[in-house]
Amino acid sequence: MSRQRIVEAAVELAEGRGLERFTMRDLAAELGVGTMSIYHHLPDKRALHQAMADHIWSQLVLPAPDAPWDRRLAHLTTQLWEAARRHPALVPLLLTRRFTGPEALPAVEALLAAAADAGFDPPETATCFRILVGFAVGLAQAEVARTVAEREHGPARLGGGDDGGDAFPRLRAALAGPPVSPEAEFEFGLEVVLSGLRRRTGT
Amino acid sequence: MSRQRIVEAAVELAEGRGLERFTMRDLAAELGVGTMSIYHHLPDKRALHQAMADHIWSQLVLPAPDAPWDRRLAHLTTQLWEAARRHPALVPLLLTRRFTGPEALPAVEALLAAAADAGFDPPETATCFRILVGFAVGLAQAEVARTVAEREHGPARLGGGDDGGDAFPRLRAALAGPPVSPEAEFEFGLEVVLSGLRRRTGT
DNA sequence: GATGCTATCGTACATGGTACGATCGAAGCA
């Protein structure tokens, strides 16, 4: 038993059955130990959630430090998006918890460094960080939510067709088209955000 | 008793004590009814959460339809960000639930319409939507998380100074500066995203 | 062998979602 082993098993288990159905008892059973043994390594469930979020951040592969700043930003944002998609059940944790563990810090630092090297001052750098993280994780979450909703309720549709008129034509159009490839959507969005950042730096 | 009244009281109560401490029993007590009465109007707690998220979307003030598309996008994104900040405890719901209720649809439609009027095709329009929503709500969530973390653990700081060296200089710089005004940060980020979108449309 | 420490775990409690069936008041009808 070690904190490391607990966190890894927790990620796997939560991934399998969803965050809501993830219980301490089941985790302990999966580890083959008593429920209370977990509490010797982690103070409570919140701390475990935090550790799980940190664990995902720690999976990011860092870019070469001498690459151009926008390549590094693109690389890290993509890594984050892919990591989030690998762990759909845990995306809410990525959105909600701060990354405070030592495991998460290198990736955070690399992202901040890339933004800083673009010429932004520290406050702007922090903003870039949040924009990119929000974009990557938010997009992943939107995809997860759609997948879950479609599994539970069937394809999305507009509720009332009771009035003959089309009250929400844009929404209908968005729902009607063929589903966009998540990869294409991500790349489009990433390019939009990066080009906005480039314009800001004058590059 | 009506669904409307329940949802409004739920929003207020959750706002007061946080989503985690929000219970059906307390909500019923707040309403002056028995716990089980709530279940005559809503099937379960998940549905209530969904309704709460929709309720927030319904608060958005729609822009004038004849304004330029980027003004409309800016207006709606700002509205969403402000609504999220008014309800910090509920931001996780905004990030997690889809907006499926009739209350939420007008704002969704207006956002999609503004993006479509920029010249994007339906798939790109949907992507714009998710980028902007992720940005606005993600930024609000980051602010909330920071506030909560500082209330509970004191100001953010780097844990180990045990090695003399500075392992994470960028992170240190980001934490060191004076706290940025949330409004300024939002406007900076919004301008970045919008300028990225304008470049895409050739405008 | 005694002692103290560390990791494990069995038991028990409090909390919270919600199923079930009883109740109750009003509206319609003879």
Add this chain to the structure above:
DNA sequence: TGCTTCGATCGTACCATGTACGATAGCATC
């Protein structure tokens, strides 16, 4: 007016879950 019906309300109870508490067991040190 008395009876019926139906929708809304609610009391009770059940079950799941997080976790406090204290017991235990293995092990190292003296």
